[in-house]
Every structure is written in C-alpha cells, then in structure tokens.
Amino acid sequence: MDRMKKNNIGLDILALLAGVALVFAFAPFHLPWLALVSFAALFLIWSRSTPLRAAWRGFLFGSAFYGVGLHWLFSTLGGVDESFLPILTIAMTGLVLANICLPGVCGYIHVSLSRQRSPLISVLLFASVWTLGEWVRTWWMTGFPHYMAGYGFIDTPLAGFAPYIGVLGLTFFVLLAGGLLALGLIGPGKKMRLSAFAALLSLFLSGTVLGHLEWTQPISQPLEVRLIHGNQDGERKFRRYKVIDTIERYLAMSQIEPRPDLVLWHESSVAYDLKGVYRFLDAQVDSLREAGTELLLGSYIERDGKSYNALFVGAEPKLRYLKRHLIPFGEFTPDIPFLSDMGDMPNVAMDALTSGPSEQGLLRVKGVPLASSICFENHFGNELRYDWKDAQLLVHVSDVSWFEETWLPEQSLQIARMRALESGKPMLHATNKGISAIIDPRGGRTR
Incomplete structure (x- = not known):
C-alpha cells in the first residue's frame, strides 16, 4: 500500500514537472524538444492511471502549464480602474481555470477509450483527444487558442506539415510524436520500440520533404x-x-x-x-x-x-x-x-x-x-x-x-x-x- 501511494505521488509530481517543461517549448525559450519530452511523460502517466486519476493528473499538468504560461495575462491589472478590477480578475481567472481543466477532461476521455487497446491505437487516441481539446479552445468562451502545441515547432522539420494541415493538424503530429517517443523508450517488446522509433523518424523525414516543396506563387508585384x-x-x-x-x-x-x-x-x-x-x-x-x-x-x-x-x-x-x-x-x-x-x-x-x-x-x-x-x-x-x-x-x-x-x-x-x-x-x-x-x-x- 505504501509503495502504491508513493508511486501515485511520484506520478502526480511528474505531471506537474511535465507541465512546466512544456512552457519552455514556446517563445521566448524556443526549446521544442521539451514538448516531445513533456507529452511523452504525459502519455506514460496516463497509461498508468485510472480514468479519474488521469483526470486529476491532467489537471495537475494543466495547472503547471497554463498557470506558468499564462501568468502574463494578469500584468494588465495594475493599470485597470479599481471599479473594474474585481470583474476583470474574475474573468481572467475563469479563463485560466478553463484552460487548466481541459487537460483533465482529455485525460479522462483518453484513458477511458484506451482500455484494452494496443499501444499504437492508444498513441493515436492520445494525439486525437488532445487535438480535439485544442479545437475546443478555438471557440469556447469566444476562443483562446494560445499555446497550441504546433506553434512551438515553427522552426523544426515538423513545420513542413503546417501549409497542408494548419497549426491544429501540426499539433496532432506533435502529440503523435510525443506518444511515439514514449513507446520507443519503454514500449512493450523490442519490436514495438523499434517500430515506434521508425514511425517517429518517418514523421520528421516527411515533414522535412514537405517543407522543401513550393506550392504558392510569389507576389505578382514586388513592394518596398x-x-x-x-x-x-x-x-x-x-x-x-x-x-x-x-x-x-x-x-x-x-x-x-x-x-x-x-x-x-x-x-x-x-x-x-x-x-x-x-x-x-x-x-x-x-x-x-x-x-x-x-x-x-x-x-x-x-x-x-x-x-x-x-x-x-x-x-x-x-x-x-x-x-x-x-x-x-x-x-x-x-x-x-x-x-x-x-x-x-x-x-x-x-x-x-x-x-x-x-x-x-x-x-x-x-x-x-x-x-x-x-x-x-x-x-x-x-x-x-x-x-x-x-x-x-x-x-x-x-x-x-x-x-x-x-x-x-x-x-x-x-x-x-x-x-x-x-x-x-x-x-x-x-x-x-x-x-x-x-x-x-x-x-x-x-x-
């Protein structure tokens, strides 16, 4: 029992650390590889969780990620009229909390759907459910799609997918890459791990090839x-x-x-x-x-x-x-x-x-x-x-x-x-x- 409790606490702490790490994948830090590590950790955490535990750990992940990443929202409060300050504080807090809760919802859905599924299907569900959550953020509460995972990969080979599937589609491939990285590291069996790394390599090679294709025409009249x-x-x-x-x-x-x-x-x-x-x-x-x-x-x-x-x-x-x-x-x-x-x-x-x-x-x-x-x-x-x-x-x-x-x-x-x-x-x-x-x-x- 003590060992299980310690394991649960360890996974909770790992969820917090993974959330903080994800912040550094975006500007001004520009460390996209941390996103792959962060999502790989989240996939492993959820794969070792019940649906309710996954929801809790998704909430911890979101608390660390959006709590740190969106702290700048509150920088406007110092210049706001005092009569408006309570309303704006509540509105901003509600926006941050809504973003924080979404990974928890995604965690519950992912684990519920992934029961008794193969590891590769679980990875696909992981990427799909998270991307669905990002799509919700584009319109829920008038929309606030800040920190969509694809933005952090603007300077990577995966960016080659963006002209064809947009940042939302690119986000799906980022999550897919994170899940494949997790399988490649500790997937069941050597064959599974090699297949995961091969798929991950193919993903980056495909993005590189697509990134070199010309598919638009230059501006007809140059402008100074x-x-x-x-x-x-x-x-x-x-x-x-x-x-x-x-x-x-x-x-x-x-x-x-x-x-x-x-x-x-x-x-x-x-x-x-x-x-x-x-x-x-x-x-x-x-x-x-x-x-x-x-x-x-x-x-x-x-x-x-x-x-x-x-x-x-x-x-x-x-x-x-x-x-x-x-x-x-x-x-x-x-x-x-x-x-x-x-x-x-x-x-x-x-x-x-x-x-x-x-x-x-x-x-x-x-x-x-x-x-x-x-x-x-x-x-x-x-x-x-x-x-x-x-x-x-x-x-x-x-x-x-x-x-x-x-x-x-x-x-x-x-x-x-x-x-x-x-x-x-x-x-x-x-x-x-x-x-x-x-x-x-x-x-x-x-x-």
Whole structure:
C-alpha cells in the first residue's frame, strides 16, 4: 500500500514537472524538444492511471502549464480602474481555470477509450483527444487558442506539415510524436520500440520533404515597405491632445527617403475616430500618394452608432477592414448575468466595440490584394484562411503595450510566423510595442 501511494505521488509530481517543461517549448525559450519530452511523460502517466486519476493528473499538468504560461495575462491589472478590477480578475481567472481543466477532461476521455487497446491505437487516441481539446479552445468562451502545441515547432522539420494541415493538424503530429517517443523508450517488446522509433523518424523525414516543396506563387508585384514601430505609451496615445502629435511624428517617419511603396502603421496608431482627424490627415496622405507611397493605418470608426477597430487605406473611411474577432473585456463586454450584477462596467469606448462582418472585401495597395488581421484575431487562422486564397500579402497590426514586459510579444511573433507559413504568403507584422517584422512565406523572419 505504501509503495502504491508513493508511486501515485511520484506520478502526480511528474505531471506537474511535465507541465512546466512544456512552457519552455514556446517563445521566448524556443526549446521544442521539451514538448516531445513533456507529452511523452504525459502519455506514460496516463497509461498508468485510472480514468479519474488521469483526470486529476491532467489537471495537475494543466495547472503547471497554463498557470506558468499564462501568468502574463494578469500584468494588465495594475493599470485597470479599481471599479473594474474585481470583474476583470474574475474573468481572467475563469479563463485560466478553463484552460487548466481541459487537460483533465482529455485525460479522462483518453484513458477511458484506451482500455484494452494496443499501444499504437492508444498513441493515436492520445494525439486525437488532445487535438480535439485544442479545437475546443478555438471557440469556447469566444476562443483562446494560445499555446497550441504546433506553434512551438515553427522552426523544426515538423513545420513542413503546417501549409497542408494548419497549426491544429501540426499539433496532432506533435502529440503523435510525443506518444511515439514514449513507446520507443519503454514500449512493450523490442519490436514495438523499434517500430515506434521508425514511425517517429518517418514523421520528421516527411515533414522535412514537405517543407522543401513550393506550392504558392510569389507576389505578382514586388513592394518596398516600411513598418512604423511607434513605441508609444499605451495610456498616453489615447489622450486626445496626443493624437495630432502622434500623426505628425508617424508622417515624418513615413516620409524619410528613400520613399517606399507602402508604409504600415500599427493598430490604433490614430487612437481616435478617423472622421475626427480626416481633414488634417487627408492632405498628408495625398502628399504621400503623390510621392508614390500608400499608407495603411490603424484607427477607429463610428458608423450607425457603433464603433469599430479598423485598418484603413490612407485616410479614406470607406477603404477599410473592420476587426472581426474582438477581445472579451478588452474590446467588448460579454453579457454575463453574474458579472453584470457586480456593478457597472467602466464607460470606456474601447470596451464597447462591434465586430466587423465575417465577409469583407480584400484591401488593395498598388494592385496587390491584402488579407488583413488586427491583434488577437491573428490567433484564429481558421477564420482568416478564407481571405488567403485571393490575397498575395498578409498584413497584421497590433499593439501589445499592455504586455510589453512579458512573453507575449515574442509569442505573438511566433503566431504571426505560423500564419505566414500556413498561407504560404509573406506577412507584414507591425506593432506599437513588441516586435515588428517582415515575415517570408515559409514563416521566416526576414527583418
């Protein structure tokens, strides 16, 4: 009995350690091999557990992984109005707990389905159940697919699968590789272990071959581009008296010789309703256009009593992309009775934005069609891929100034690189604070 108790405690501790190790597979650490070790450990832990024990150990794994990995979410609380602090704290805690509980649910399902199955079938179920859980995270509670396993493998041979099956499919192969590694190490019988290692090697070789195939066409018209990395203080930029100062500073940077074909300003670079600064900005945009430079800028627009976060071509309100996937409690307030009973939400315009229509025409610059995304919605490749077919260039703008001292800026770049790799299209990734980059069609950061 004592031996069994010690064994259970040992597996519980191993689940915690495996969860912590998985954090280091992602940016800013970039140690993807730790993901294979972590998932191999989790597979072995679950294979030695009852369904209820697997649920508990999955919860421990999730507590360590998401508890450490998502700690940066709470960095925003220091700048929040005190009246809003309890509501936002509860919302963020609920989001983290929902992510923590999901591995427990996956553990219960996996062990229940794997009883009396062959080891290879068990590995397939392991990868399938976890991937199903990741799919749930793309839409549950409006979706929060952060730390999807495939993102950590952007710089590995397995990334060759991404253009064909996306990051969700790549996640399946990462979990499959972890399970095969476990079988290769301590599978039943020498033949099984050799077969597992052979399958693991084949997986990486297949990814390598696929990664060298060309399956998209280069951009029809080369563009000289410039990204304006504002480095503005997140609070100051929303003060009205700073808006014109910011525009003048960004215009000065946009006009530096040699003049590019396209200048891209980050999300909410004009932190005001665009119509309010139209007369001032329009003349400046015309001057840029006469010199051969088109301008894309992030701003807001009000239409029919509704406000939108948008990306505009120049200062023309009608040439725009309206953000579709908004951030709960950041850009809109969900209608949750329990939270609404705690008191009034703060009267802040950004917390009352409206989602743009699901289908929007592509923006065009110099005849080049652009697929646009703003901030958080770049996490949702499944929602953006409908624009990729007809686009030749991806444009992503964001502002992560609330999280500038955390891991998020580098993780956002990692996610942006995956979008470029999935689509086979180059991406312009412009941020205020964070990391701005030009990304090639294979997901490589060129500048």
